[in-house]
Amino acid sequence: MASDTILGSPGPVEIAMRQKLVTLLQPSELIITNESQLHRHHAAMRSQGGGNGETHFAVQVISDAFKGKNTVQRHRLIYSALSEEFSQGLHALSLNTKTSEEAQRCQAEN
Numbered sequence: 001m002a003s004d005t006i007l008g009s010p011g012p013v014e015i016a017m018r019q020k021l022v023t024l025l026q027p028s029e030l031i032i033t034n035e036s037q038l039h040r041h042h043a044a045m046r047s048q049g050g051g052n053g054e055t056h057f058a059v060q061v062i063s064d065a066f067k068g069k070n071t072v073q074r075h076r077l078i079y080s081a082l083s084e085e086f087s088q089g090l091h092a093l094s095l096n097t098k099t100s101e102e103a104q105r106c107q108a109e110n
Contacts, residue, residue, distance in 0.1 A: 010034070013054035013085055020081045025063040028100055033058040035094070055091040062103045071097065 010018070014032055021030060035056045059078070066074050074097040082090065098106070 011054045013088075013090055014057070016085055017057065017059075017082055017090075021059070021061060021078065024077070024081050025061060025065045027061045027063040027065075029060070029062040029103070031058075031060040033060075055089060056094075057090070057092075058094040058096075060096040062098050062100055064099055066097055066099045067101075 010032075011034075014034060018030065018032060021027065034054060035058055036053050038056065061078075065077075069077070075095050078093070078095060078097070079086070082093070
């Protein structure tokens with residue numbers, strides 16, 4: 001499972017996210033990208049002094065825990081798991097969620 005952290009080692013928010021998502025979803029692939037630096041200029045982030053550097057993430061996850069769930073249900077599952085992080089400053093997630101079968105199908109199409 002990969003991490004795409006801009007400044008080297010992941011921060012506490014990314015570490016907590018990874019631990020919770022691995023426990024909940026047992027993914028075959030999990031890529032977490034910290035995109036916070038791209039959003040520091042937004043009004044909400046400026047009012048927080050740019051945030052804590054861990055406010056915006058892109059998450060790609062492949063897990064069979066998503067079988068039988070539509071996109072909204074998958075996203076709600078993740079948002080619920082990360083509710084503590086959202087209450088402590090996590091602002092936004094960009095989610096790409098697939099089952100292993102869906103990921104294989106996408107790979108075959110490309």
